[in-house]
Amino acid sequence: MTNFQVDESTLLSTLKELIAIESVNPSLVPSGKGEAEIAEYIGHRLEGIGLEVQYQQLRHNRKNVVAMMRGRESGGQSLMLNGHTDTVGIAGMETPALTATCKEGKVYGRGAFDMKGGLAAMICAAESLVKAKTRMKGDLTLAFVADEEYASLGTEELVKEYTASAAIVTEPTNLDIIVAHRGFAWASVDVSGKAAHGSRYDIGVDAIAKAGKFLVALEEMDIGFNALKPHRLLGRPSVHASLISGGTELSTYPEHCRIEVERRTLPTESKQDVEDELRRLLEGISATDNDFRAESKVFLYRSALEVPQNTNLVRILSQQTRIIIGKEPHLVGAGWWTDAALLNDAGIPTVLFGHSGEGAHAPTEYADFNSLVQMTKVLIGTAVSFCS
Numbered sequence: 001m002t003n004f005q006v007d008e009s010t011l012l013s014t015l016k017e018l019i020a021i022e023s024v025n026p027s028l029v030p031s032g033k034g035e036a037e038i039a040e041y042i043g044h045r046l047e048g049i050g051l052e053v054q055y056q057q058l059r060h061n062r063k064n065v066v067a068m069m070r071g072r073e074s075g076g077q078s079l080m081l082n083g084h085t086d087t088v089g090i091a092g093m094e095t096p097a098l099t100a101t102c103k104e105g106k107v108y109g110r111g112a113f114d115m116k117g118g119l120a121a122m123i124c125a126a127e128s129l130v131k132a133k134t135r136m137k138g139d140l141t142l143a144f145v146a147d148e149e150y151a152s153l154g155t156e157e158l159v160k161e162y163t164a165s166a167a168i169v170t171e172p173t174n175l176d177i178i179v180a181h182r183g184f185a186w187a188s189v190d191v192s193g194k195a196a197h198g199s200r201y202d203i204g205v206d207a208i209a210k211a212g213k214f215l216v217a218l219e220e221m222d223i224g225f226n227a228l229k230p231h232r233l234l235g236r237p238s239v240h241a242s243l244i245s246g247g248t249e250l251s252t253y254p255e256h257c258r259i260e261v262e263r264r265t266l267p268t269e270s271k272q273d274v275e276d277e278l279r280r281l282l283e284g285i286s287a288t289d290n291d292f293r294a295e296s297k298v299f300l301y302r303s304a305l306e307v308p309q310n311t312n313l314v315r316i317l318s319q320q321t322r323i324i325i326g327k328e329p330h331l332v333g334a335g336w337w338t339d340a341a342l343l344n345d346a347g348i349p350t351v352l353f354g355h356s357g358e359g360a361h362a363p364t365e366y367a368d369f370n371s372l373v374q375m376t377k378v379l380i381g382t383a384v385s386f387c388s
């Protein structure tokens with residue numbers, strides 16, 4: 001692996017240029033510019049070194065860009081690197097958001113950590129491979145996707161057209177390997193009452209008070225998860241109420257109350273499991289209260305991720321991290337959800353691996369530059385070893 005060099009000044013200037021291109025997700029902040037400009041920057045750059053570049057047009061001028069380094073044989077083991085180009089908003093940042101600043105080995109700016117560092121590593125890894133005239137057996141695909149911070153339109157579109165034997169999402173992981181994370185379900189619970197004048201206790205049914213019974217049961221359900229055997233990497237599942245609305249005015253019995261809940265799931269739990277669990281909870285309350293009427297609906301479901309630790313990719317990525325930077329990576333789980341689950345659901349075993357730093361979605365955000373260099377080297381080594 002010694003013949004692969006990472007040009008550190010190019011890596012730094014690439015990260016700075018990526019930060020300078022505002023790519024705030026317009027679904028989060030309506031004035032955000034989205035991903036078209038940054039996709040074109042990346043596309044030109046990778047076309048310039050001879051990669052096959054394609055754009056996937058999403059709605060409202062949102063864009064993915066996918067660059068392919070073709071292998072010398074069709075059917076060889078292929079690897080995909082996947083990173084998202086959108087960021088959260090830049091209001092209220094404590095350092096310049098779009099003009100990267102460097103201090104004590106840290107690069108500050110919006111997206112430095114989440115995740116333009118990872119994008120710069122992907123670009124520079126590809127450049128190093130081309131410079132070294134590497135021709136691997138299998139394809140290396142670099143996917144730069146839109147909208148991870150909101151609804152993951154980018155990776156959803158990506159997996160319709162592209163596949164690989166395995167993938168690495170290059171989100172920051174402190175040079176450890178995330179092999180599992182929890183999923184989530186968002187559900188609504190509509191509780192029905194009976195509208196009546198506020199004086200008519202004889203006919204009115206208070207939907208908000210009835211919803212209270214659901215909330216009490218929901219909290220008990222969450223406490224009950226403590227009794228389950230925890231997942232080795234992910235602990236226990238959880239559930240909580242997120243939003244509540246109901247009622248029309250002070251002097252009327254409310255006819256309706258809506259509660260929206262979030263259920264964080266383990267890899268063993270399906271959408272059907274979450275639906276059944278909520279339905280049973282409501283049936284249990286109905287059994288003790290004739291006036292309790294409610295319906296539940298899971299309106300968004302994202303599955304959890306779990307990749308077996310003995311898969312080829314985990315083995316090679318661990319080995320390369322050990323050989324190239326002398327670190328034994330921890331195989332860890334994360335509480336939060338990522339695009340990796342969409343890739344994994346599409347049949348591409350996927351893990352997360354990236355540099356260190358801090359401040360995702362926070363007023364101060366930075367990437368640790370030394371770990372970014374190390375990450376880039378490990379990506380190169382892993383691509384060569386996996387695709388050969």
Ligand SMILES: [Zn+2]
Nearest residue numbers: 084114115171
């Ligand atoms: Zn991210």
